Amino acid sequence: MNKDRYQGKPKKHPEQDEIIVCIPKGREIKEELLENATNLKLILEKYIRFNDFIPRKNDHPSKEKDNEKDNKLKDNKLITQAKNNVYKLVKNIVSKEEKSGETNDYIKKLNERQRQIADKSFTLTTKSRLIVGLGGGSALEVSIKLHFIYGFPYIPSSAIKGVLRAYKILEKLNFDFEKYSKFEKEIESGDREDKEIGAFVRVFGNQQYKGDLIILDAIPENFPRLEEDIMNPHYPDYYNDKKPPTDNQNPRPIKFLTVAKGEKFNFYFKNSHVYKEAFKTDLKEDLIQAFNYLGIGAKTGIGYGVLDG
Numbered sequence: 001m002n003k004d005r006y007q008g009k010p011k012k013h014p015e016q017d018e019i020i021v022c023i024p025k026g027r028e029i030k031e032e033l034l035e036n037a038t039n040l041k042l043i044l045e046k047y048i049r050f051n052d053f054i055p056r057k058n059d060h061p062s063k064e065k066d067n068e069k070d071n072k073l074k075d076n077k078l079i080t081q082a083k084n085n086v087y088k089l090v091k092n093i094v095s096k097e098e099k100s101g102e103t104n105d106y107i108k109k110l111n112e113r114q115r116q117i118a119d120k121s122f123t124l125t126t127k128s129r130l131i132v133g134l135g136g137g138s139a140l141e142v143s144i145k146l147h148f149i150y151g152f153p154y155i156p157s158s159a160i161k162g163v164l165r166a167y168k169i170l171e172k173l174n175f176d177f178e179k180y181s182k183f184e185k186e187i188e189s190g191d192r193e194d195k196e197i198g199a200f201v202r203v204f205g206n207q208q209y210k211g212d213l214i215i216l217d218a219i220p221e222n223f224p225r226l227e228e229d230i231m232n233p234h235y236p237d238y239y240n241d242k243k244p245p246t247d248n249q250n251p252r253p254i255k256f257l258t259v260a261k262g263e264k265f266n267f268y269f270k271n272s273h274v275y276k277e278a279f280k281t282d283l284k285e286d287l288i289q290a291f292n293y294l295g296i297g298a299k300t301g302i303g304y305g306v307l308d309g
Helices: 026-036 038-044 059-098 104-117 157-172 176-190 198-204 234-242 272-278 284-293
Strands: 121-124 224-229 254-260 264-270
Touching: 038 059, 038 264, 059 254, 104 264, 121 284, 157 176, 157 198, 176 198, 198 272, 264 272, 272 284
Parallel strands: none
Antiparallel strands: 121 264, 224 254
8 A cells, every 4th residue: 555645644552553544635536536437327426526616605794695696607617617527537437448348248247147037138229329317316417327336328127118118008099199198097097807908907017916028127238339419408597597588698518428329239028928918019029119119218309219120
């Protein structure tokens, strides 16, 4: 251990050996993160540099209102600076992962384990950018769904189930969106043996019954390429301060990460025969149609979240 890198004082006790308490300096923690941080999830969701936020002391309470606008501008600059620091760290991790591929060994093992569990699996490729979990908690305010241990992007089973179920309901209703809500309520209170909705209850379940089809998380073939995108709210004062949306407000671009086009994900299902028996259609083909018609994740209205075989 290099003691020059640490601050600390030895504590001596009459009947005990000398104890050295080593406390890393803030600068050393920062440098250690920049050099060795590898888990994208921990950085994106947990890390923020505390020294980016220095509390201000107002020595003149009478001037508090006069300083309110200036303080808000300073806060915005500090927050932007902190987000940029996080984003630099995120990009550094992604860049190192693309070169080293360290996480790919874990991804390979996870795929092997999923194949042992599933009785049906197939691979689909992103035909557009993909972003699942955009609204999750993050140091950047926007997020992306990442594996909770290894930090790579994946598609959770709940999202797959939701898209597939929604597509089958719409298909049943000849894609009449006005009838969707009513039919969905009937499924939630329905019975497995009902002629109209029994297939949906048996496959996907409802509040009373557990669905027979088991859907596992979709795991990427390798650590997928990530691309930067932005949202550009043109009226920040309207959203933050509820002021009128006037043209004199400055847009504030919000960066977020997406999975790039052309990345492969492996999908896994157990008890897949239940689906075939209930709907008389192929699970893979239906899922592809669901992704092409509805998309998965966020930004589907502008073409995100499309996968194909």
